[in-house]
Amino acid sequence: MNSLSDPRQAHTFRFVRRDYTDGVAELVYAFDDGPELIERIVFPDAPALAPDRSAAFEAALDLLHWVAGVSYYKAGVPAQIRVESCALDAATAAFLDALYLHGLGDFAYHNKLDLRGRIRFSVGVPQRAQAAQPRWELRSRLQRSYRGAAPTRSLPRRTLVPIGGGKDSLVSVEILKAAGEDATAVWVGNSPLIAACAERTGLPMLNIRRELSPLLFEYNKQGAYNGHIPVTAINSAILAVAALLYGFDAIAFSNELSSSSATLEYDGQPVNHQWSKSWEFECAFHDLLKSQVAADLDYFSLLRPLSELSVAERFAHTSRYDDVFSSCNRNFRILGPKPADRWCGQCPKCHFVFLALAPFMPKPRLLGIFGRNLLDDMSLAPAFDALMEYRDHKPFECVGEGIESRAALAALVQRAEWREDAIVARFAEEIAPQLGAGELALDALLAPSGEHRIPERLVRFVDAHR
């Protein structure tokens, strides 16, 4: 039973159980009758749980168990999903179906898998394989699962703002500070870079630790599937638990407008590399929290109505984070003193953030942040073409929309200090003439637009323009 086999041969992925003791949540999964995969989430200095919040806390913990399972499920993608810990109601099952399908879209594309029709969380009684749980516990959970809306839990007016080390969450921090909110900078994992950014915010800090089951690495060696998982969904579920544990009534993420657009279409299906950052996910998770966990727990993205460019413009307002932040996906785990330690200069994120900030800050400041001029390197022409969706599709990274890159470059063409740089000059000569003037207007992209779930009291601080 304990010998590891290739998880791709497994028939069933099992949600075995989840526990919480003294600040440590244990989430347990298994493939067939294989060894238990145990993930631990460690909440530092966890207070004793307020009795009036315990039901909501249990519900949030269940949700976390189901959401975080995606990291393990994807190793084998078995045909059957079995929730043994407690029963799912229809709304939750539908939410998880959507999360696993869309959240693994990029993963499926890269592994040449078709997940449509394969992912199905069953509604109804828990599907226990062996020994049954004590009946009373089961009953209480069933009761809760069938309720329509969760009650309020008298959570204090405090906001958790997750920090990612990149520009977006730091813009949110500055908005919350301007609004005078009681906010705490929170992050999951042990990135020194994020810790440095969190410290620079000046806010109180909360660092939650997440320990993946070491067996997952062993499964990888056996040939498990690997690829992107919807990590924002997992972090959202962790923060929902944290909100109930420590007492926060809001979780303010920093996903912007373009997070909702598909990065490509594959086999007739739109694939969004960052689906768990999308408006669709935000609404679904928000509704689920309100109905299943706590009616007074707010979950929203503060930057939802803003384009990437608009976020970049806001980021440029303060130079407070210039020497600590990084949006680069390659080097983000390691902290170093030099720009090259934080910005690889080779990934689409580096290229896009450089381009998005360029219209809004003095050139020497931007070059000081990156330590080099990415727009004067002709070898990066194909990379910028991809950002502009010129001749190539959009790269699989969290970058802005093509129209934003085109507008940013068009703005730089108008600027004498940028105009002669290789990529800008090439854009002016070769690409701009093929585009209509309307496609290149920067200002239209800077105003907030579209739907959002930002609490009324904060809206004007997000709208505050320039």
Add this chain to the structure above:
Amino acid sequence: MTTKTFESGCCSHDARECRTNKENLLSSTDASVSRAAATTSARPWIVAKFGGTSVSTRARWETIARIAAEHHARGRNVLIVVSALSGITDMLKAIVESRGDEARCREAQVGIVERHHSLHCELQLPTRNALDGWLARLDQLIADPRRAQTALAWQAEVFALGELMSSTLGAAFLGAQGLATRWLDAREHLRAQPLANQNAWAHYLSATVPAAPDAAFAQALAARGEVFITQGFIARNGSGKTVLLGRGGSDTSAGCFGALLKAEQVEIWTDVPGMFSANPRVVPEARLLSRLDYEEAQEIATTGAKVLHPRALGPLRRAGVPLVIKDTNRPHLAGTEIRAAAADAAPCVKAISVRKGVTLVSMETVGMWQQVGFLADVFAEFKRHGLSVDLIGSAETNVTVSLDPSENLVNSDVLSALAADLARICRVKVIAPCAAITLVGRGMRALLHRLSSVLAEFGTLDVHMISQSSSNLNLTFVVDEALVDDLIPRLHALLIRSDALRVEDGAVFGPSWRQLAEDGAAPLRETWWRRERETLLRLAADASPRYVYSLDQVRVQARALMALPSPSGDRRESGFSVVDRWHYALKANPHPAILRALHEEGFAFECVSFAETEAVRATLPALPAEQILFTPNFAPQGEYAAALDIGVRVTLDALHPLMHWGELFAGKDIHLRVDLGVGRGHHDKVKTGGAGSKFGVALDQVDEFRALARQCGARIVGLHAHLGSGILDASHWRSVYAQLASLAERFSRIESLDIGGGLGVPSRPDETPLDLAALGEALAEVKHAYPQFALWMEPGRYLVADAGVLLARVTQTKRKGAINYVGIDAGMNSLIRPALYGAWHEIVNLSRLDEPLAAMVQVVGPICETGDVLGANRRLPECREGDVLLIAQTGAYGAVMASHYNLREPAAEVVLVSPSPRRGEGWGEGKS
């Protein structure tokens, strides 16, 4: 004590009083000196300046008192110039910039009050009236209506308070210590003069004070006392308003007072021993500059060194007053003395300095040559935008200028506005971030021929601009900023090797930063061959030339790596090592005894040819095949087939094998060697990464490699990168490791990351060895972030270089022209590294180890090649025929690269095994 010294306790400011304590240790000196009061005008002046950190604690003020008292006791009049307490100027700046932000302003004010009150307490001064007078003035200035507009004159008054307060505390303290000290308001004596083109900002906040010797002033001051304290940084303008002298203003004040008084000496007391031949934080081998002339010092201070503000030097040069930079913590060190150039000074590079954050503006026009006034138009734009140009390079159609870093450039749109205006008259290109690397030294043009290796180093880079001033004091290269941190230590070493920076000249160059840090003369590195000298001499007497290896030394190096430290927090299990597997790269030296020793120490092996693989298996038949890593480059198909056949681990570094011999790799685990795109190392030929190197798969081909591997059913289980050799900087592997790890995350089955070897072995006695503790920490940090990957390394030279020496006997000596040759029986056929890589090996005359060094010689071999030089420009004791010379650090790439060129037999190998052998026994096997 005379009445005068009693009076000196009271300063010119009415709110100030300072008391002298008659019962103190200094009073007797004071009394004896004051007997000569009638002749005070003849007492020479010393001006001593102390910066912010030097005036922030009681201990530091005691130091100031001691220094001033010592000068005074030597019959000198002393003028102490002080800065504000450290941190105070920033708080005053917060007040100046607070505008409507009352909270911020109040916070800064409270900070300032607390800081001064606490130092006041620490100094145990009896009254606080004088200090409180200034703090009350601060209150007034905060309430001043001019604050709303941040009026420049108001700003100057606010900033001036920092120095006024520190000097007030100082006067009281020195008085209380019994050193009668008069407080002097610097503004009464330093009068700023407006300059043409000076804007209002500079007029108030970066004013210029002309200062020439003024005997009447010196006399008048001497009549008032013998020890004075005054403020740096502040002066008055023509209409009596307070003005500031700009950044580094305290140095400037000291320079002005030094000139006014025609002081015997101006002393700048800081926290470093003086000026160095390079920034010692970047180049620990940088030498203290004992002696500079004004122009050189000015150039070094202007081009990067922060220790002295260049504006201080002008008045002193004109007045002929020397300036000395001294270390407050180590006053016994001589420091850097700056005075007029000696008439017979030989051309020499004194320093290499770097300014980062440089912005180049390149302006291109058609036919600038004939366009009258083009340059005038261009420079008018720079002037209009208030940007001052530093370097200028011009060609017929292009003029490129550099702008030094400034807050203005980074925080305002000034560059954008300038570029827009320039674009009307020419094509503009802004190139940044750049760094200007300047070689400083008198007579630079006479040194060009010595700079070939330095120029070669620049040759591999994109140099944006080169500038050489007509003053002949500098040579500046502008390159991309990202390059300089690695470049500077290399250039510094090259300047020494090429004899352009002549560190042997003790009058100019003092000890290195590292030597000073280690406090005193660095001990000679303890080497095994010094201990084994007698044995080695006997071995050389038996046969020569010969290589001798010390297995003990191999084991010492191996154990140091095996115990590679990591931060204590991670040392949870005993035997924890951050590196999971060490391989010995046996191309460095495949001697069987060394392979056996390293196997016993727990090393696996890395082979680059199948023959090496067979050599390991022949020596260690029981070694499991998977302990051998086969990492060839452009090897024929057969070698891969044979290696896979016996089950060793195979690394591919090209697409070709998978593309054309794919079936070989079906179902096999393979490792992929990638080229992370940056080459580094101590010589072009040993750089193994980067576009110009033949090793590794380029990053942009990695996806194709994966696709090919998938097609033929090979599993990629490891990534490998090796960027060069001779690397002494631990952060290099951290960066390679982090890059490989983030790359590996995109794969699914990577188990190990091999970050290569290249662990540097310092060749010169004064080079810093690789800091293993730093390496361990750097690696542990990455390991912590990516615990899922095993970490492998594969050092070669590091393990064996020091363990081997080449012994040779002197054959003939010869003098030809000015050059002395010492010929030996080992040539490039035994040791080719000097000829091939320009490698430097220490050479000693083992027969005369303790004799004094004689003239400079060239140590050459018997091979008919001009390049058969084993050591150029060496100082050895007088060599005679038959003497045994020892060429150190030849355990790696020595015997294994030997040849039979000229049909001369190369040196044979002998292994020394411990315990130290007596004659005729215990010697290990020869190779043959």
